Amino acid sequence: MAMKITVIGLGYLGATHAVAMAKVGHQVIGIEPNPQKIASLSQGKAGFFEPGLDEELAKQIASGRITFKSAHDEESREADIHFICVGTPQTPGSMAADTSYLVSAINDVAPYLREDALVVGKSTVPVGTAVSLTQQLAKATGFSAPNLAWNPEFLREGTALEDSLHPDRLVIGVTNPRAEELLRQVFAPMIAEGIPFLVTDLATAELVKAAANAFLATKISFINAMAEIAEVSGADASSLAKAIGYDERIGNKFLRNGVGFGGGCLPKDIRALIARAEELGVGESVAYLHEIDKINLRRRDRVIHLLQEELGTLSQKRVLILGAAFKPDSDDVRDSPALAIALLAKAAGAEVIVHDPVALHGVALKHPELTLEQSLHQAFTNVDAVVLATEWKEYRELDPTTVTPRNKFIIDGRNVLDVAKWQQAGFKVQALGRTITN
Ligand code: UGA
Numbered sequence: 001m002a003m004k005i006t007v008i009g010l011g012y013l014g015a016t017h018a019v020a021m022a023k024v025g026h027q028v029i030g031i032e033p034n035p036q037k038i039a040s041l042s043q044g045k046a047g048f049f050e051p052g053l054d055e056e057l058a059k060q061i062a063s064g065r066i067t068f069k070s071a072h073d074e075e076s077r078e079a080d081i082h083f084i085c086v087g088t089p090q091t092p093g094s095m096a097a098d099t100s101y102l103v104s105a106i107n108d109v110a111p112y113l114r115e116d117a118l119v120v121g122k123s124t125v126p127v128g129t130a131v132s133l134t135q136q137l138a139k140a141t142g143f144s145a146p147n148l149a150w151n152p153e154f155l156r157e158g159t160a161l162e163d164s165l166h167p168d169r170l171v172i173g174v175t176n177p178r179a180e181e182l183l184r185q186v187f188a189p190m191i192a193e194g195i196p197f198l199v200t201d202l203a204t205a206e207l208v209k210a211a212a213n214a215f216l217a218t219k220i221s222f223i224n225a226m227a228e229i230a231e232v233s234g235a236d237a238s239s240l241a242k243a244i245g246y247d248e249r250i251g252n253k254f255l256r257n258g259v260g261f262g263g264g265c266l267p268k269d270i271r272a273l274i275a276r277a278e279e280l281g282v283g284e285s286v287a288y289l290h291e292i293d294k295i296n297l298r299r300r301d302r303v304i305h306l307l308q309e310e311l312g313t314l315s316q317k318r319v320l321i322l323g324a325a326f327k328p329d330s331d332d333v334r335d336s337p338a339l340a341i342a343l344l345a346k347a348a349g350a351e352v353i354v355h356d357p358v359a360l361h362g363v364a365l366k367h368p369e370l371t372l373e374q375s376l377h378q379a380f381t382n383v384d385a386v387v388l389a390t391e392w393k394e395y396r397e398l399d400p401t402t403v404t405p406r407n408k409f410i411i412d413g414r415n416v417l418d419v420a421k422w423q424q425a426g427f428k429v430q431a432l433g434r435t436i437t438n
Contacts, residue, residue, distance in 0.1 A: 173205025237433030323390025
């Protein structure tokens with residue numbers, strides 16, 4: 001049965017969720033204070049690079065199931081469910097998550113909330129946030145028991161819409177049967193598909209998300225720690241990952257060694273979990289996450305070390321970084337390992353050229369010290385070293401005989417290149433997590 005819902009906050013999470021909800025048949029109002037975003041969304045442009053999203057957004061606008069507004073109005077009162085999808089970035093100067101956008105979202109929706117409507121948080125939050133937001137909602141509405149639930153989102157950038165429509169599982173944290181009933185209705189098409197639907201309390205639902213991202217970050221740093229050992233012992237971390245991955249208890253996913261994890265989620269979420277655990281007096285339980293973070297950041301330094309081993313000082317040297325986005329199929333450069341390596345090479349004295357198929361617009365204004373190059377082949381002109389830092393398809397499939405840097409040296413930061421092919425084309429190849437004989 002189609003329901004009327006609002007989706008508050010239309011960044012990555014909110015825009016994707018709004019489109020997914022419209023696609024499964026609900027009537028959606030997307031709410032976002034930024035008027036430029038509203039104008040762009042209303043014209044079918046999500047405002048970030050996500051394969052397939054703009055096409056589906058345009059379809060849903062045409063179907064009449066989705067509209068956008070810069071603030072709530074009387075129409076919001078008709079909604080049965082209000083999904084809150086605002087960001088919870090790292091607080092500057094602290095490891096903790098900034099939950100102030102959630103507080104504003106609650107205050108904004110309060111005057112338009114029916115007493116029988118449900119507010120559902122989807123943002124990634126420190127455990128305990130939902131309880132304090134419920135108290136705040138009670139104050140702002142005057143309702144004795146406002147209904148607030150938590151439904152963490154597990155979508156990945158690059159496959160966001162698909163992940164929203166067909167998630168591995170749905171988790172809902174609720175405090176009463178009506179909330180569960182409403183959420184079963186809104187997710188009915190997914191439940192009918194057989195997607196596991198887990199009903200928990202609020203704290204568990206909040207913590208599930210933090211735990212999932214901490215586990216994923218741990219898997220990546222685990223294999224990167226093995227890579228550090230491989231580098232000094234002559235072993236090959238990629239073969240090692242393959243070998244341990246055949247053990248079903250370990251699994252082969254998220255064991256790709258390389259320059260490590262970045263993006264708007266994994267790095268800030270492990271830090272937020274550390275901060276929250278410390279507040280709760282159990283900091284030791286996740287103290288190991290400090291190491292996970294450090295291993296991850298050390299991979300970036302390793303690339304600079306390999307460059308210096310090859311070139312000596314980087315001063316007067318031209319270094320090409322292939323990739324700026326934190327991963328392929330995304331234009332997100334938040335905490336991007338590729339961008340961090342570019343800036344480290346620059347700080348070490350190199351002239352740095354950065355290529356990326358879609359993410360350069362996010363770098364241009366913030367980092368005028370980097371030279372941005374749109375043409376992949378042009379980017380190789382007169383460079384002394386190349387670092388593959390984001391595994392875009394165009395880099396994986398690049399024919400090395402068609403590029404002519406002045407010094408043929410490449411570091412494979414993601415372990416995706418056919419080493420023999422690059423060597424045949426005259427390149428000296430280095431990679432993370434193994435020692436290559438050239
Ligand atoms: C991550 C989680 O995977 C999602 O489940 C979660 O919903 C999302 O955060 C979030 O909290 O919103 P995402 O940030 O889109 O999704 O990116 P991932 O695919 O998890 O990749 C994160 C980083 O890890 C990337 O920089 C990627 O290059 C790196 N990575 C991934 C590796 O270095 N090795 C791997 O084996 C896998």
